[in-house]
Every structure is written in C-alpha cells, then in structure tokens.
Amino acid sequence: MFKAEIAKALSEATGLDTAAVSDMLEIPPNPELGDYAFPCFRLAKTMRKAPALIAAELAETVKKPDCVGKVLPAGGYVNFVLDRGVQAKTVLEKIRTEGKKYGGSSEGGGRNVCIDYSSVNIAKPLHIGHLPSTVIGNSLYRIYEHIGYNSVGINHLGDWGTQFGKMIVAYRLWGNRETIEAGGVDELVKLYVRFHQEAERDESLNDQARAWFRKIEENDPEAMELFSWFKEITLKEVRQVFDMMGIRFDSYAGESFYNDKMDRVVDELREKHLLIKDQGAQIVDLSEYKMPPCIILRSDGATLYATRDIAAALYRKDTYDFAKCLYVVAYQQNLHFRQWFKVVELMGYDWAKDLTHVAFGMVSGTEGAFSTRKGNMVKLRDVLQASIDKTRAIIREKSPDLEDADGIAKEVGIGALVWSMLYNGRIKDVVFDWDTILNFDGETGPYVQYTHARACSVLRKAKPEGDPDYSLLNDDESRSLIAALGAFPDAVKEAAEKYEPYLVSRSVMQICQAFNRFYYEQRIMTDDAALRNARLTLTEAARDVIAIGLNLIGLSAPERM
Ligand code: ARG
Secondary structure (H helix, E strand, C coil): HHHHHHHHHHHHHHHHHHHHHHHHHEEECCCHHHEEEECCCCHHHHCCHHHHHHHHHHHHCCCCCEEEEEEECCCCCCEEEEEEEHHHHHHHHHHHHHHHHHHCCCCCCCEEEEECCCCCEECCEEEEEHHHHHHHHHHHHHHHHHHHCCEEEEEECCCCCHHHHHHHHHHHHHCCCHHHHHHHHHHHHHHHHHHHHHHHHHCCCHHHHHHHHHHHHCCHHHHHHHHHHHHHHHHHHHHHHHHHHHHEEECCCCCHHHHHHHHEEEEHHHHHEEEECCCEEEEEEHHHCCCCEEEEECCCCECCHHHHHHHHHHHHHHHHCCCCCEEEEEEEHHHHHHHHHHHHCCCCHHHHHHHHCCCEEEEEEEECCCCCCHHHHHHHHHHHHHHHHHHHHHHHHHHCCCCCHHHHHHHHHHHHHHHHHHHCCCCCCCECCCHHHHHCCCHHHHHHHHHHHHHHHHHHHCCCCCCCCCCHHCCCHHHHHHHHHHHHHHHHHHHHHCCCCCCHHHHHHHHHHHHHHHHCCCCEEEEEEHHHHHEEEEEEHHHHHHHHHHHHHCCCCCCCC
C-alpha cells in the first residue's frame, strides 16, 4: 500500500514506469534509516551524474505522498520514512476492515490456477520425499486463493505402468486379500519386492506380468478389478495422511485417467509434422533447443510419462482454462518438464508459457533423525506421528494443565514439520533435525503458533473497544510491529509471483518476533485506558495476521498452547 504510493511519486519525478520503480524499491536493513529506500545507482548511468547527487536532487523534487513523513537522501539512496501516525492508522484499520482477507487481493479475478502436487504413486508408500511437494503445493494453493484465484489441486497419481502387471502376478501367486486389506500398502510393497526376487530365478514371471499389463490396457474385468483395488488400498492410506495434515485435492485424475486421451496427442503431433520415427520409436526432435528428444511412443507402441503429461495439460486447459498450471515436482525432473513444455509450445499453444515447473530440493535427515529405517523410505505417516509424540512430551512438561493436549500436540507436531519445509527457498535441500524443528524458541512453527496463542491469551483478558488513538503507538516496539504487519501483503504477493511460500513464513516470523519484543517491553494491560486500548488493538491485529499467515503456510492456529 505505501510502496505503491511511493513508487507512484518516484515514477512522476523520474519518468521511470511505476512497476520498474516498485521493483527497485528496497526495505533498508536498518529501520532507523527509513521504511523504503530508492537506490539511484542505475540512474547514474543514464543521467551521467553521481548517485549521491541524483539522490539529493530527487529528495528535493519528489512530491511527498501523504503516508510519508520524511524524505532523506543518504549516499546513493533516497530514504522514505513513513509518517508513524498515518502508518499505524492505515495498517491497523486495513487489518480490521479486511479481516481474514488481509494480505490478499482480487488480482486473480477468479481465474483458475491448476496446481499439480504430491502426485503419489499407487502401491507405494507415501514417504518423507513426498513431503516437500505436498506442503509447497498446499501452501501455493492457499496463497493463490488468497490473491483471488480459484485453485485446483490435482494429485496426478502414478497409476500406470508395467509394474501393475507385476503386482497382479505377485498377488495371484502369493497374495491374500485379508492380509492386504488389514496391512495396506506395506503388504503391496512386500508382494512387489517378492516379485523381483522370484523373477531373478524365473524369467517367465516377467512374461506373465507383461501379459497381465496388456489385460489392464484392454480393460479385462479381472485385471481391472485388481488394478482398481490396489488403487483403493493406496488411496485410503494416502487420504488418511492428507487428512492429518488438513490437505485436500480437487482431483485425483492420474496417469491412467489419460488412457483414452493419448490418441489425440499422437494424432495432433503427427498432423503438425512434429513426430519423427527414430529406431522404431516416435519422438519429437528437440536438438535445436539443445535437449534430447521427447519420446512420445515407444517402439512397441506404448506411451510414456511425457505423453501423459502432454495429454494432461491439454485436458486441463480444456477443462479449467487455467491462467497458470504449476507442477510442484523435485528438480530431478527438470529436463522432463523443459522437454514437454517445449513440445506443447511447438504444437502452437501459446499457453505453454503458463506452464511452470515449481522445482524443489531434497530432504535428508541428520544422523539419527530417521534412525529406524534407512534413507528415503521413511514413511511420512511415521514421521508425522513421531513429531506429534515428541510434541506431546514437550507440552506435558511445559503446560501440564493444558486442555485437549492431544489435539494441540497434533496441530503443533504436524505444523512443526510443515513449517520446517517452508522456511527456506524451495530449491535448497532440507536437512531434517528434530531438535531444530521442535524448538519452541527458535524460528519454528511451534514458536509462531505459541506467539499466536500468547496474543489470544492477552485478548481473553480484555478486548479493544471503538476507535483507538493510533498516535499513542509511537514506541519503537509498536512501530516495528506495525511495520512488519504492513509488509505482509507484499510478502504474500511476492510469494505467489515467485512460487515461494517461505516469503510468507519469513514475514510471519518477523511479525512474531516484533510482537514478542512488544509484549515484553510494553505493558499491554496498563492503567492508562487510551494506551491500553491502542495496545490491545495492535495485539488483535498481530493475532489476526499471524493466523492468516499460518493458514497460508498450511498450519493451524491453536488458541491455547
Ligand atoms: N508420480 C511422479 C513421481 O513420483 C510425479 C508426478 C508429477 N506430476 C506430473 N504431472 N508429472 O515422480
């Protein structure tokens, strides 16, 4: 809000366009210097003047917006210090009037954004490696809704491939319905592992598997019954984990959903003269773009992962007419996405530019973090449960009298995990460590939830009434809290633009740290009624924005902890 006004004034004074100015505006590391700083170094080249001179002149000529108290040149920068009274009133009134919508906008205009995330594989357990995609996707889902889009969450199930033929053979030879119904995905995995062991000795098993997979392709009733059942078993378990995390999908249309939509892709590619034959396979040559070819059909006529992704993109465009379609998938699949995005572009679809691979790094554990099982195969559910149990123990110690401690341990334990995945840029590898993520005083989910609960507890004692005198909020702690609250909307906007939920987490963290300093340094329940009311208003605003931020990151906001 202030940034836009300052950018407008600077744009008038410099002749640069507002968007460019807005991008250039910085928030000085030291708030003493000002709330916004405009660097003049780039202008120095075109204006052929020293940056400091430009800054000095600009500080004189720029028309001071109402929200600004002082404009000061400092070296090559023009610093803007907001008028404290105006800042407090504007920020706090905005939070009060917008309520749960604060930090959002109507930018999306109700258009659809498809978000392909989590995308689990059937007959395989949901493991720790699925956590980043699941939580980044879920957070982007919420962030996009907040800025006025309609998010469509899609779990592009990995439910196609020759492994399902193997599963059927294994089940028919060694499987038992009751055992699987009771043991779930673990039992399916055991069968799969056994298949591979036995197939080393008995090659004919692989032939049988191919035959069964062909039956699936041909819609044979017996094959289909088993195939759907494996899917059901897996989804039942997966849904329980998503429920624990408060995550839901709008669609579970996975790879097999596109079986009858593959011909269209192949025909269209052929008509557009993009398909060429290469050693029996049908490919799209991408050498001009310095990429290996995108294989569309194998020599035996089978379609591939990429073919299905192209079919899915066409289907999603037809069905949702998306403004954007995001793929929250590990960076290992970079090439895959670059290749088929290029194919869609070559097909002549200008919306290829709206497809974005939102890549992320890997999760690994510190020594002992995943002690019981090795590496990647740590089941997500076990990690969630471990986090809940550890949190329960901490709560038992810290707040022995807490009501519904089990429910709160669940919200905080899961929140701690989710937060730890969303506190750094997504491309950074995450090293997982219990002590760090469960530290109630660190930069953690529990710390944020605790701060929210603290604000709730203050407001249980007294509530703000009527219009406060905002000018009373002029101490340092109140001011930096107000500044942090005021910065939240830009953080949300930028998080959406860059597909980086951590920008929201960082903003929420700043609010929490500022609130705690305010809480310790300034007496909220002071005898001075006007001051108390102003401070309660600020406390309420902090509580509300922290709750919004937690929700955008995918954490719940318990009122007591
Ligand atoms: N199931 C895939 C995997 O585990 C991820 C699918 C991602 N989504 C997509 N549309 N390709 O690697």
